[in-house]
Amino acid sequence: MAYLNENYLKLEAGYLFPEVARRVREFCEANPEASKRLIRCGIGDVTEPLPSAAIDAMKQAIDEMGKRETFRGYGPEQGYEFLRSTIAQHDYRDRNIEIADDEIFVSDGSKCDCGYILDILGDQNKVAVPDPVYPVYVDTNVMAGHSGPVKSDGSYEGLLYLPCIVDNVFVPEPPREHVDLVYLCFPNNPTGAVASREQLSRWVDYAQEHEALLLYDAAYEAYVSQPNIPRSIFEIPGARDCAVELRSFSKNGGFTGVRCGFTVMPKSLLARTESGKRMPLHPLWHRRWSTKANSVSYPVQRGAAALYTPEGRQQIRVLIDHYMGNAKILREAVAEAGMTVFGGVNAPYIWVKTPDGLTSWQMFDRMLRDLNVVITPGAGFGTQGEGYFRVSAFNSRENAQEVARRLEKMR
Numbered sequence: 001m002a003y004l005n006e007n008y009l010k011l012e013a014g015y016l017f018p019e020v021a022r023r024v025r026e027f028c029e030a031n032p033e034a035s036k037r038l039i040r041c042g043i044g045d046v047t048e049p050l051p052s053a054a055i056d057a058m059k060q061a062i063d064e065m066g067k068r069e070t071f072r073g074y075g076p077e078q079g080y081e082f083l084r085s086t087i088a089q090h091d092y093r094d095r096n097i098e099i100a101d102d103e104i105f106v107s108d109g110s111k112c113d114c115g116y117i118l119d120i121l122g123d124q125n126k127v128a129v130p131d132p133v134y135p136v137y138v139d140t141n142v143m144a145g146h147s148g149p150v151k152s153d154g155s156y157e158g159l160l161y162l163p164c165i166v167d168n169v170f171v172p173e174p175p176r177e178h179v180d181l182v183y184l185c186f187p188n189n190p191t192g193a194v195a196s197r198e199q200l201s202r203w204v205d206y207a208q209e210h211e212a213l214l215l216y217d218a219a220y221e222a223y224v225s226q227p228n229i230p231r232s233i234f235e236i237p238g239a240r241d242c243a244v245e246l247r248s249f250s251k252n253g254g255f256t257g258v259r260c261g262f263t264v265m266p267k268s269l270l271a272r273t274e275s276g277k278r279m280p281l282h283p284l285w286h287r288r289w290s291t292k293a294n295s296v297s298y299p300v301q302r303g304a305a306a307l308y309t310p311e312g313r314q315q316i317r318v319l320i321d322h323y324m325g326n327a328k329i330l331r332e333a334v335a336e337a338g339m340t341v342f343g344g345v346n347a348p349y350i351w352v353k354t355p356d357g358l359t360s361w362q363m364f365d366r367m368l369r370d371l372n373v374v375i376t377p378g379a380g381f382g383t384q385g386e387g388y389f390r391v392s393a394f395n396s397r398e399n400a401q402e403v404a405r406r407l408e409k410m411r
């Protein structure tokens with residue numbers, strides 16, 4: 001009989017969002033009338049239709065695939081040149097950040113890249129994650145055997161958790177101890193916090209001093225509204241030597257169902273072998289894609305490239321304004337209901353202190369039962385998330401307004 005990967009057995013519970021979905025399903029089965037009023041502000045999944053620029057480009061690409069003269073089979077494993085150069089130019093070089101076309105690797109999304117990246121990193125790395133945290137960073141490391149067993153509070157032995165709390169405005173400072181790999185996410189999921197240039201510079205200094213690698217998840221960069229907040233880790237001098245950036249078209253172009261994202265892997269980024277030899281990670285990442293994947297389909301890559309056209313950019317602006325309009329409505333409604341609220345200014349997530357000392361799952365139950373609104377319990381994101389809940393602004397305007405009305409009941 002074959003052996004299984006026992007690391008999977010360490011995983012404490014189901015993945016957070018399927019777990020939320022399971023509890024919601026149970027509630028709906030038991031309460032069919034209430035289920036008709038249900039509004040989902042749980043998972044951060046977009047609700048608005050795709051930008052027409054992307055739709056037109058994907059349709060045209062499908063038509064090309066239907067003619068012998070323009071048909072395409074396998075594409076380059078790292079992504080088509082037309083998309084890699086468009087990304088490097090618009091997201092980086094136009095903002096005075098030196099990133100070469102071949103430092104962009106197109107993928108099926110940044111959640112996926114969070115897992116894939118561990119293929120090229122050693123199992124010896126000491127890993128630090130924020131707490132609360134996007135659960136994928138933790139679970140992929142547990143699956144890869146980079147942690148010990150789960151502890152009674154749901155955290156894992158062997159990982160270093162960086163508390164993100166009110167006192168540090170949910171932005172962790174570098175630890176005193178040494179780690180090799182640090183996950184950072186700004187604008188943050190789940191707290192909606194953003195890091196200043198000074199805070200990110202301290203992380204780059206730490207990484208240089210400790211020869212650590214920063215895995216910087218910038219999936220929500222399009223939501224930054226304050227002009228002085230960095231949108232990319234590569235805005236910080238020195239980051240090219242210590243950071244990988246993960247980006248996505250899910251939350252700007254609404255591609256959660258289409259699937260496309262990318263990593264930026266600078267060629268100057270080094271890691272070490274067990275014997276102490278320093279080697280670039282870029283060729284390993286290139287090789288990983290060549291061997292394990294064939295990138296993303298041609299029509300999807302055409303759709304992603306169309307998001308950078310003048311029309312595409314304008315349509316993204318409309319989407320972001322829509323979701324951030326929801327964020328403002330929800331943020332204000334939560335505050336008026338007497339709760340303490342964070343985030344929702346540079347991010348589509350609102351992070352709320354639970355009232356009356358409720359645990360976050362108790363608050364989840366109360367919101368579901370009394371308001372028929374689904375939120376995400378903060379404890380699902382880590383021990384420091386206990387006593388908080390997250391409200392997602394990804395919704396129709398009508399639903400955001402209705403949630404605001406229902407919250408009045410909680411005043």
Ligand code: MLT
Nearest residue numbers: 042043044045111134189
């Ligand atoms: C979330 O709700 O945290 C996100 O939608 C999850 C994701 O992007 O994978």
